[in-house]
Amino acid sequence: MGNSVEKTDFQIAFGRQIEKFRTEQNLSYRQLAQRCDIDHSNISKIEKGEINIQLSSVLQLAKGLSISPKELFDFNFDLGDVIS
Amino acid sequence: MGNSVEKTDFQIAFGRQIEKFRTEQNLSYRQLAQRCDIDHSNISKIEKGEINIQLSSVLQLAKGLSISPKELFDFNFDLGDVIS
């Protein structure tokens, strides 16, 4: 039932970044979706850390938010917590 | 024959970053592979921009190179060139 994919802390932190930039710009899921060619329902899942997106999607999100990919990763994250 | 995935400028630029950090630390593919749980042959492909890796792999690479994910994206890239 439901998700076979686990949420990782990194995915969740990344998702929060997307949400932060999206809300700063007063964009809805559907509006951002239109700008970056990602389905609005998937953007919801990305923000909640439910999917492990690819590099191409990172780029699309950066484009849709008009920021550099680097800024999307501008958050604190402890690499020591990475399991494998 | 060969690759179904096209190299994008972004993948290539990202790959160059990996190569830069890896060579700065005098690591071979196999040495980096050991540190980040990614097969050495795949690291070769990532550096050449041949694969569209996932967020989890970005994190593994950052961990293997002992740098923040943000630094991996610290390169110039013109979002205006993004097609879709």
Place this chain on the structure above:
DNA sequence: AAAAGTGTGGGTTTTTAACACCACAATTAA
């Protein structure tokens, strides 16, 4: 009140990367 927009979740199909290998030529070290 009606219409439009919102976040959210479900489901299906197609695409594709991760993964775990193997093989080999060239280089470097013993």
Place this chain on the structure above:
DNA sequence: TTAATTGTGGTGTTAAAAACCCACACTTTT
């Protein structure tokens, strides 16, 4: 010379992202 290491390709399997759709309760706008 032999052995080890390196970068580089190829392959088949499997899990999951991406793309697409829809539906619904709730809020905002008209």
